[in-house]
Amino acid sequence: MAILTIEDKTYICQADETVLDALLRENVNIPYACKKGTCHSCIVQSPSTLPPEAAQAGLKNTQKKQRYFLACQCHPEQDMAIKLPDQSEFYTDGTVVANKMLNRNTLLLIIAFKDAFEFNAGQFVNLQRPDGLTRSYSIANTPQESNTLEFHIRRLPGGKFSEWLHDELKVGDIISVSEARGHCFYLPERSGQGLLLIGTGTGLAPLAGILTDALAQGHSGPIYLFHGSREVEDLYRIDEMRQLTQQHQNFHYIPCISGKHVPEGFNRGRVNDVALALLTDLKGWRVFLCGHPDMVNQMKIQTFLKGAASTDIYADAFLATPV
């Protein structure tokens, strides 16, 4: 028998029951379908206790690390505090310590916190304006760098939130930030594996975090970063990336321009086409995709068809910032 806690309520899980059985018996509203660990409908999180191994079978490794588990496969080994997927988020106030332009339309925003902010490079948070308007943005730095979060914010014409960040938010202002979420991040395992990072526009943000993290953790396999946009003026961090290729032999940076004018040193074409032409066999590779939803959806399939296992293809559920 174990005690299950959800927010401020407790439930008893009897010896022969799974967590799902117990919650359904108690009329807790939890999604489920197959009850056999296949459909993943009943995925929940246990932030403070390690779930039983059997309850994490079949999940992505990044989900396992965040202690997600399948309620239908979980016979608790101890009392558990459980977070349901739709449970309300916890926000922390941060202070803007830097805002400057990375290129003609992309803002670098750095927010500092009093205490360490828990996240994995590549995850995203929700930023909230005082009036409650909320948008998701990917984190561009790694947790090793002091108590700050870095964001790359593209100005969207008519985008209420991005215009506010660009035009009104000043150094010293306070902004609310949610807990970090998402499964698109690097785990230091299979360090000889090839890593393929493909991003368009500010899709570079999470990829830059993942790249820094992988290099810092001594990833030894080849790492390819393809960053694309229509015009060269919309790329950024070009010199930094080129410098990194000097420092790390296994890192390859391929900036791509899909528009007409392609300066020397840049590849002509869309990132997806350039990447697939260069890397023809992705069997055993780990893939990270961020940016334009069409590119991401198409590349999930293309990299899968080129041999990457579906569990090795990471892209965040949120893809574009809504206006």
Place this chain on the structure above:
Amino acid sequence: MTDNNITEEATMSTSLYERIGGEAAVNAAVELFYRKVLNDYRINRFFGKSDMDKQIAKQKAFFTMAFGGPNNYTGQDMRNAHEHLVKMGLDDSHFDAVMEHLGATLVELNVPADLIAEAAAIAESTRKDVLGK
């Protein structure tokens, strides 16, 4: 262990789903099967290209069912889920193509022929509902 327990375990281990290898077998089969389907010009338009993760979840449910594993599908569910595809022209030839890939996938995974036949029979039993006949 009592006799009762032995009988119970014996019964459980005879389910096709368990004999084929359970969830691990489903995962391996889906990787192979979905690649085959996406590469097949005859049918790939019926396997929506918008959200691969959702498609893979659907394929997992399909294989779990074909292996006689736990599923909550009724004939009516099958009809409802495929109704829009029937409107797009889904017919017996497409169903046959899927059956072909199902068989080839299981052969590739070295599943014994008698188990493949069992799985194929279960999948075949959904034909009328899937095609809305």
